[in-house]
Amino acid sequence: MRIPSRAERAMMDRRDFLGAIAVGLTAGPTAHANRSAMTRPYDGRNVILIRFGGGVRRQETIDADASYAPFLKNVLAPQGVLFPQMQITDAPGIVTSHGEGTLNILTGKYDVYRDIDGRLLGARFEAKVPTLFEALRKAYDVPTSQALIINGEDRIDEEFYSFSNHHLFGVDYRSSVLSLYRFKLHLLRRDLEQGRYSGRQEPEKRQELRRLEQLDRRARDVAFRSPEIDHFWDQWAAYYGRSGLVNPRGDRLLCELALRALRTLRPRLMLINFNDPDYVHWGNPSHYTRGVTIIDESLQRIHQAVEADDFYRGRTVFVVVPDCGRDNNPLVAVPYQHHFNSAHARRIFAVLWGPGIDRGRIVDRPVEQCQIAATVSALMGFEMPYAEGQPLAEAFA
Ligand SMILES: [Zn+2]
Numbered sequence: 001m002r003i004p005s006r007a008e009r010a011m012m013d014r015r016d017f018l019g020a021i022a023v024g025l026t027a028g029p030t031a032h033a034n035r036s037a038m039t040r041p042y043d044g045r046n047v048i049l050i051r052f053g054g055g056v057r058r059q060e061t062i063d064a065d066a067s068y069a070p071f072l073k074n075v076l077a078p079q080g081v082l083f084p085q086m087q088i089t090d091a092p093g094i095v096t097s098h099g100e101g102t103l104n105i106l107t108g109k110y111d112v113y114r115d116i117d118g119r120l121l122g123a124r125f126e127a128k129v130p131t132l133f134e135a136l137r138k139a140y141d142v143p144t145s146q147a148l149i150i151n152g153e154d155r156i157d158e159e160f161y162s163f164s165n166h167h168l169f170g171v172d173y174r175s176s177v178l179s180l181y182r183f184k185l186h187l188l189r190r191d192l193e194q195g196r197y198s199g200r201q202e203p204e205k206r207q208e209l210r211r212l213e214q215l216d217r218r219a220r221d222v223a224f225r226s227p228e229i230d231h232f233w234d235q236w237a238a239y240y241g242r243s244g245l246v247n248p249r250g251d252r253l254l255c256e257l258a259l260r261a262l263r264t265l266r267p268r269l270m271l272i273n274f275n276d277p278d279y280v281h282w283g284n285p286s287h288y289t290r291g292v293t294i295i296d297e298s299l300q301r302i303h304q305a306v307e308a309d310d311f312y313r314g315r316t317v318f319v320v321v322p323d324c325g326r327d328n329n330p331l332v333a334v335p336y337q338h339h340f341n342s343a344h345a346r347r348i349f350a351v352l353w354g355p356g357i358d359r360g361r362i363v364d365r366p367v368e369q370c371q372i373a374a375t376v377s378a379l380m381g382f383e384m385p386y387a388e389g390q391p392l393a394e395a396f397a
Pocket of ligand 1 (some may be wrong): 055278281339
């Protein structure tokens with residue numbers, strides 16, 4: 001396929017631009033004029049969204065002299081496009097935190113979120129407009145096992161961002177989530193199916209399964225089974241055992257899940273919710289800088305895996321973006337301990353790399369986090385009608 005040149009783009013308005021990209025993706029020898037939109041096979045680029053998360057600052061990541069993310073800063077960004085001034089808008093009710101930032105990225109809309117269980121610091125949010133996964137799966141025949149979110153083990157609230165409550169989208173177009181929570185659910189279900197427990201143990205285990213399932217108020221999501229995902233967890237259990245303790249932990253676990261998913265599930269769109277730098281909330285600065293480095297190493301490994309795989313090489317775009325920034329408060333011992341809606345907590349960045357993306361470009365002007373969704377939809381060739389942001393057109397080659 002081909003993306004219009006800058007000069008051509010200047011002649012188009014946004015709708016034409018998106019249309020041209022979508023046509024470029026689907027036209028060609030394999031396109032079939034009579035195929036309905038619902039069953040169109042997807043033959044476009046794959047996108048790997050790296051949430052460089054848990055809140056990170058530009059200082060420790062993309063800035064010149066103090067990066068703890070050398071692969072991102074010295075390899076990926078120089079071969080792609082860097083937006084060093086991406087920000088989260090400063091508007092009433094727009095919070096700079098992990099759940100909110102993730103949903104800004106996934107929906108392309110800044111919104112005011114409240115915990116659906118009414119907990120003060122809860123982050124169990126429901127998106128009101130469709131996520132990227134829903135829009136992709138509505139436009140193309142992409143199974144839920146190829147629309148993946150990889151989640152951390154202690155972020156149970158974030159398990160439930162896999163679909164919105166929009167009446168035209170929602171659970172039928174949800175993504176699948178891979179996390180230790182899902183693994184535990186899978187093991188319990190398998191064990192009960194296979195009659196592993198007997199006597200008094202059996203009802204206890206059924207109770208435990210119900211308890212785990214009820215962590216999701218939207219239980220339809222966890223109750224849904226995908227044979228491909230079940231197979232993924234069976235293989236995981238065969239390799240790492242059942243304890244959940246042998247496998248790597250924290251963001252290294254997310255990297256391992258992502259690498260295995262690339263090999264076996266072949267995702268078209270995958271979001272990895274890295275989070276380790278956020279442990280600095282407890283007050284230890286090295287948790288933060290080490291967390292940044294762990295994400296950077298994970299990014300490098302995933303990038304290497306893509307480059308070594310014929311299915312992904314030359315067809316896969318990386319989009320790296322934090323969920324939020326962090327404070328820069330010189331009056332406290334660890335200036336970046338929290339992310340309390342300060343100006344610095346709104347300052348993030350984005351790096352795009354891959355086919356169709358320009359190389360060696362720095363777009364040094366303010367852009368918005370909510371533009372990521374429109375950009376991914378343009379790269380993959382589907383509409384995000386409820387996203388507020390325009391695509392980051394300067395990223396395209
Ligand atoms: Zn935090």
